[in-house]
Amino acid sequence: MSEVREIASTEQSNLKVLYKMISILMSVVVLLAIFVFSYMRQPQFAELPQQIRFPGRLTATYEYGLFYNQLPTPVLTRVSEKSQVAALMEFLFSKDENANPPAALPSVKTDLHQLNPRENAIVWMGHSSYFLQIDGIKALIDPVFSENASPVPFTNRAFKGSNIYSAEDIPEIDYLLITHDHWDHLDYPTVMGLKDKIGKIITPLGVGSYFRQWGFDEKLIHEGDWNDVFKDKQTQIHILPARHFSGRLLTRNKTLWGSFALITPNHRIYLGGDSGYGPHFREIGKRFGGFDLAILECGQYNPDWRLIHMSPEETAQAAADLSAKTLLPSHNSKFKLAHHAWNDPLNHVSKASEGKSYRLLTPMIGQKVEADNPHQTFERWWVYHSAR
Structure with missing residues (x-):
């Protein structure tokens, strides 16, 4: 009988321990859920309205609340025959040789406040962020000055030495251009730091909704469809097609993505944003009679998503299609978002x-590109840096 009592007592003790562990685990889950919920209430996770209303007839395809590319463009092309789960696991956990620079990247921090106002210059700030001073206007495109390419701490961290600019380094600008709403192109802390310096905000349809929720003056926000044009004195900013997608959390394509043509009295500049290769480059090149400069994405490519990001070879072909005199490759050298060497x-x-018929520009991050100097040369800094 005593043995039976001891067994029963032991079982009761084990049950108490088990219940206690379950209670602790449930408490941890509840606390984690509360933390995640509270964190997701921050303004950088702003949700879009259920239904965005657009006036007039649309050039971009918009059906059932979603935008579509001109051509069928699945995000994952499945060329490697992997399942979606396998592709995701590989993306998150596989290791790549030479994925990160061996040391802090070299840079030349141009003082934007001290630029001669009559000088025509471009300053690439790493990834897809760049500053333009052209024919007396100042524009900033897709600025991301945060240490991460996402709002989740410790993810997609910038390479050492690549994040040299902050909002304080930017003078008052005439135009803030945002190509689409992905985290690595529309960064809440950055745009809020720039809030008092922005003359006008130009975005594809729907992207302006974020700025409204973040307290920006409605009069500053100008949204447009593909092939719409914003005219301001002698400046034209055309919103043009791109082959990509949009979305900041689980929803996709509720806002439009695009590229821009900046036309001033003496310059024609194409700002490509993110885009897979397609016939739109040739069509845009013919429409505008070529460009003095094309800034095109060249980085974060992979065969599994080849329709939404170009390979470097396709970037070169796109520059030729655009009849560009010069090419500045962007979307590289700051964040690791794909499985290739940095x-x-x-x-x-x-x-x-x-x-090729165009001239390739490869400045270091922050180095001033002299827009009217066809003889300016650049070192192959990424080659020397890799050999360290």
Whole structure:
């Protein structure tokens, strides 16, 4: 009988321990859920209205509350025959040789406040962020000055030495141009830091909704469909097609993505944003009679998503299609968002540009590009840096 009592007592003790562990686990889950819910209430996670209303007839395809590309464009092309789960696990956990620079990247921090106002210059700030001073106007495109390419701490961290600019370094600008709403192009802390310096905000349809929720003056926000044009004195900003997608959380394509053509009295500049290769480049080149400069994405490519991001070889072809006189490759050298070596984009686009009709510009982050100097040269800094 005593043995039975001991067994029963032991079982009761084990049950108490089990109940206690379950109670602790449930408490942790509840606290984690509360933390995640509270964190997701921050303004950078602003939700879009259920239904965005757009006036007039649309050029972009918009059906059942979603935008579509001109051509069928699945985000994942499945060329490797992987399942969606397998592709996701590989993306999150596989290791890549030379994925990060061996040391802090070299840079040249141009003082934007001290630029001669009559000078025409472009300053690439890493990834897809750049500052333009052209024919007396100042524009900032897709600025991201945060240490991460997402709002989740410790994810998608900038390479050492690549994040050299802050909102304080930016003078008052005439135009803030946002190509689409992905985290690595529309960064809440950055735009809020710039809030008092922005003359006008130009975005594709729907992207202006974020700025309204973040307290920006409605009069500053100008949204447009593909092929719409914003005219201001002698400046034209055309919103043009791109082959990509949009979305900041689980929903996709509720806002439009695009590229821009900046037309001033003496310059024609194409700002490509994110885009897979497609016939739109040739069509845009013919429409505008070519460009003095094309800034095109060249980085974060992968065969599994080849329709939404170009390979360097396609970037070179897109520049030729646009009849561009010069090409500045962007979307590289700051964040690791794909499985290629950090310097592969510049290595490959340099080779692909040999013999092309355009001139390839490869400045260091922050280095001033003299827009009217066809003889300016740049070091192959990414090659020297890799050899360290």
